[in-house]
Amino acid sequence: MIATQGHQDQSISIQRMLPRNCQMLLFSATFEDSVWKFAQKVVLDPNIIKLKHEEETLDTIKQYYVVCNNREEKFQALCNLYGAITIAQATIFCHTCKTASWLAAELSKEGHQVALLSGEMMVEQRAAVIERFREGKEKVLVTTNVCAHGIDVEQVSVVINFDLPVDKDGNPDNETYLHRIGRTGRFGKRDLAINMVDSKHSMTILNRIQEHFNRKIERLDTDDLDEIEKIAPWEPSAFMA
Structure with a gap:
């Protein structure tokens, strides 16, 4: 949804209103490159868990x-x-x-x-x-x-x-x-x-x-x-x- 349905701006707006110590988690069956780039902007120093194909x-x-x-x-x-x-x-x-x-x-x-x-x-x-x-x-x-x-x-x-x-x-x-x-x-x-x-x-x-x-x-x-x-x-x- 973030990549194809234009929810990046809304997500950033919500993130800016959250407390600084708020934990953020992103889940998806797949992560396209554009979503990875977006995630790196809003989640600093993340723990990443990937499944093998x-x-x-x-x-x-x-x-x-x-x-x-x-x-x-x-x-x-x-x-x-x-x-x-x-x-x-x-x-x-x-x-x-x-x-x-x-x-x-x-x-x-x-x-x-x-x-x-x-x-x-x-x-x-x-x-x-x-x-x-x-x-x-x-x-x-x-x-x-x-x-x-x-x-x-x-x-x-x-x-x-x-x-x-x-x-x-x-x-x-x-x-x-x-x-x-x-x-x-x-x-x-x-x-x-x-x-x-x-x-x-x-x-x-x-x-x-x-x-x-x-x-x-x-x-x-x-x-x-x-x-x-x-x-x-x-x-x-x-x-x-």
Whole structure:
């Protein structure tokens, strides 16, 4: 938020009003260079605790990938997941607003209660969508990266990367991947992150993400319903259908 949402000036103003001996602590799953520079200005002589890359992904999140040929096959894989296991609430990340809108419409046709969140929406509209999702009025949140940071909904048990996160140059965006899958696995729950792979390029992106975090992401065959049932990390009775 400090780096991308313009809160640096407000943070400095608050810091100047605090007592001189006030202890300050900054926490984040990731720290971009601009945030490091800001932290050095407001926290003098800090104690810094860092995790290794391989320690950054939560052990409570099981990570899988599904091989598809196009977005229609990705959608069918989603339908197969919902047909085999009980999912309380899910967050599905897309790369573009166009894909997110298409996917939300297709899921609605299948009878799912779907919320759509994108950067094209006004702040008030985003807040209303998130509140409805948090209250459980919609069970599926389809979104772009606007929702990758800072939104915690306890009932979210599955995060799906319909599109893998990449930066403006097409390279893997490891920080965004970490923030995305971090929308689940909270509060000690054992949850799922599913990645959709639809080309050699996206397979390369996935491999580089695995190398970055030094974690194996297992392949999942969503045409095999028995295999899907085996990966469900929760008791079906523990959540609403």
